[in-house]
Amino acid sequence: MARHGKSGARNQKPETRNQKLLVRRLIILLRRELSLLFFSPIAYVTLFFFLILNGLSFWFAIVSLNHAPAENTIGQVFFNTVLFWMAYLLVFPLITMRSFAEEFKLGTIETLMTAPVRDEEVVLSKFFAAFLFYLSLWLPSLLYFLVFSWLGNRGALGSTGQIWAPYLLLFATGAFNVALGCLASALTSNQIVAAMISFVLTTGFFFLTLAHYLANRASPLWREIAASISQVDHMESFSSGIIDSRALVFYPSMALLFIFITFHVFQWRRWRA
Amino acid sequence: MIRVEHLTKKYPATTAIEDLNFEVAKGEIVGFLGPNGAGKTTTMRILTGFIPATSGSAFVAGYDIFRESLKARMQLGYLPESVPLYGEMRVREYLRYRGSLKGLAGKKLRQRVGAVQELCSVKEVEKRPISTLSKGYKQRVGLAEAMIHEPPLLVLDEPTIGLDPNQIRQVRELIKSLGERHTILLSTHILSEVEMTCSRVIIVNKGHIQASDTPANLISQIRTSGNVSLEAKTGTDNPVEWLTKIHGVKEVTAQLEDGWQLCSIRVEASSDPREEIFALAAERRWILRELARERATLEDAFVEITHD
Numbered sequence: 269m270a271r272h273g274k275s276g277a278r279n280q281k282p283e284t285r286n287q288k289l290l291v292r293r294l295i296i297l298l299r300r301e302l303s304l305l306f307f308s309p310i311a312y313v314t315l316f317f318f319l320i321l322n323g324l325s326f327w328f329a330i331v332s333l334n335h336a337p338a339e340n341t342i343g344q345v346f347f348n349t350v351l352f353w354m355a356y357l358l359v360f361p362l363i364t365m366r367s368f369a370e371e372f373k374l375g376t377i378e379t380l381m382t383a384p385v386r387d388e389e390v391v392l393s394k395f396f397a398a399f400l401f402y403l404s405l406w407l408p409s410l411l412y413f414l415v416f417s418w419l420g421n422r423g424a425l426g427s428t429g430q431i432w433a434p435y436l437l438l439f440a441t442g443a444f445n446v447a448l449g450c451l452a453s454a455l456t457s458n459q460i461v462a463a464m465i466s467f468v469l470t471t472g473f474f475f476l477t478l479a480h481y482l483a484n485r486a487s488p489l490w491r492e493i494a495a496s497i498s499q500v501d502h503m504e505s506f507s508s509g510i511i512d513s514r515a516l517v518f519y520p521s522m523a524l525l526f527i528f529i530t531f532h533v534f535q536w537r538r539w540r541a
Numbered sequence: 542m543i544r545v546e547h548l549t550k551k552y553p554a555t556t557a558i559e560d561l562n563f564e565v566a567k568g569e570i571v572g573f574l575g576p577n578g579a580g581k582t583t584t585m586r587i588l589t590g591f592i593p594a595t596s597g598s599a600f601v602a603g604y605d606i607f608r609e610s611l612k613a614r615m616q617l618g619y620l621p622e623s624v625p626l627y628g629e630m631r632v633r634e635y636l637r638y639r640g641s642l643k644g645l646a647g648k649k650l651r652q653r654v655g656a657v658q659e660l661c662s663v664k665e666v667e668k669r670p671i672s673t674l675s676k677g678y679k680q681r682v683g684l685a686e687a688m689i690h691e692p693p694l695l696v697l698d699e700p701t702i703g704l705d706p707n708q709i710r711q712v713r714e715l716i717k718s719l720g721e722r723h724t725i726l727l728s729t730h731i732l733s734e735v736e737m738t739c740s741r742v743i744i745v746n747k748g749h750i751q752a753s754d755t756p757a758n759l760i761s762q763i764r765t766s767g768n769v770s771l772e773a774k775t776g777t778d779n780p781v782e783w784l785t786k787i788h789g790v791k792e793v794t795a796q797l798e799d800g801w802q803l804c805s806i807r808v809e810a811s812s813d814p815r816e817e818i819f820a821l822a823a824e825r826r827w828i829l830r831e832l833a834r835e836r837a838t839l840e841d842a843f844v845e846i847t848h849d
Contacts, residue, residue, distance in 0.1 A: 374626075378591055378619075379619065382589040385642060540592075
C-alpha cells in the first residue's frame, strides 16, 4: 500500500533516504514561507520604511563626515546611529508576527500538521524564511557603500573588512532576534499580539544590555555581562573592523536555544488544540 | 483500514472521548454521527495525527498514528471542518504545493493536480486566488487537496456544511463515486445524506459509541418504527374508541378535517395491525382514503439513540 520512491531511492539505505526526504520537504516548506513573505504587502511596507530609515542614517553619516574632521569611517557612523538601530529593532516583529500566529488563526495548522511533515521541519522552515527575508533587507545598504566608493572619499570608506564585519554581526544578532520573533508568533493566534510580544522581547533584550549606559547604579557584574553581549557595544567594535568572537558564539547559540523553545511551544500548542 | 482501540482523550476540564473502539474495513463508507460536542472532531483529529490521544491507540492502514505518524499520514487525506486554506494562494498553486508536500513531484504531480481538479470541478477557477472563491468552491478545493496523493483513506469532517442544496448534491455524488476507490470516514449532521451514501453508521454520544450498524438495521431497531396513519370517513363512529380495541395498538390520536378523520396510530414494535384495521373499516363501513405504515427515518434512530 505504501508508495515507494523511484527505483534509485529504494536501493539506498533507509536513513539516507529519510534525510533526502527531510531536505526535500524543508525546501518545499521554505519556498512556500518565502513566497508568503515576499508576496505580502507587509513585506514591502517593512522594506520601504527600513530603506527610508537606513537611507536617512547613511545621509546623516555623510553629513557628519562633511562637517567635522573625520576620525571615523562612513561605516562606523552609519552602523551606530540611532536611526539605524531603530530600523533594526522594528523589522523583527514585522517579519515574524505572521509565521505561526496566522496558521493557528486560519486553522491551516490542521491541514499542515496532518500532512506528512515533521514539527521540526515546519519550525525550521518558518525560522529560515524569516531569517532569509531579514538578510535580504540588508542587500540595498550594500549599494550605499558601492556608490560611496565611486563618488566619495576612499579614505572615509575604510578597509573592506570594516564594511563586512558589521554585516557579520548583523547576521549573528539577526538570527537571535528572528528566533525571538518566531517564539512570540508561536505563543498566540493573533498577529498583532505576536508583534507586540516580539517587540517587547527584542527591544527588551536590546535595552537590558545597554544598562551600563543607562543606569549609573547598575552593579559591576551586570555592567560586565551587559558590555560583553550588548549589540551596540559589539557593533562599535565590529564597525571599526574588530571581530569579537564572543558575539559570534553567543548570538547564534542563543538563536538555537530559542528555536528549540519555539519548537516545544509550537508542539505544545498544537497538541492542546 | 482504521483500527481504534481503547481511545481516550481527556482535556483539563472535560473528557472528549472515552474508551472508543471501532474498526473500518477497506472500501467502506462510514458515517460518523453524533450531536455537537460528542467527540467526532476530536476522534478525527487523533486519527489524522493532529493531536495525540491521552491513552489507547489508533492505526491507519496498519501504521500506528502516533509512533509511525508520517507513514500513517501518507495513507490518509483529511478535510477539517473549517476547510482551512491559504487565501492568498491560487487554486492550482495550492494544489501543487500540497501535492509536493505529500511526496509528489514532476510529471506525477502535474497529472494528479489535473486529475483532482477535474474530479472536483475546480478546473475553471484554477488561476483564481482561493480567498475570492465561493464557499462551494472552497469546499471542493479542500476535498481536492485531501485526495491529491491518492490516499487509501479519506477523513472528511462535515464535508457538506454551509453548502446550498445543489452543492450538497454535487459533493454527495462526488463522495459516492470516491467510495469506489477510497475508504471514507465522514461526519455530518445531514442524515438523509448518510442514508444515501454510507454503508455503515457509527453514532457517538458524550464520548462513547452508542451504535454501529448499517442505516437500515439502525432504523429497524428503533421503537418508533411502528406508526400507522389512517384517513377515513367514519360517520358517527369515534375512531379512537374502535381502533384502540385492536390488538397491538398502543395509542391513537384523531383529528377531524373536512369530514375526514386523520388518525395517527402508535403500535407495538414488530407488530403490523393494518389487516385488522382494514377489516374493522370494512365491517363498520368506513370510507378509506389512506392506510399506511410510516417508515422511520435515520433521524428517528439518531434522536432515539442520542436522546438522554
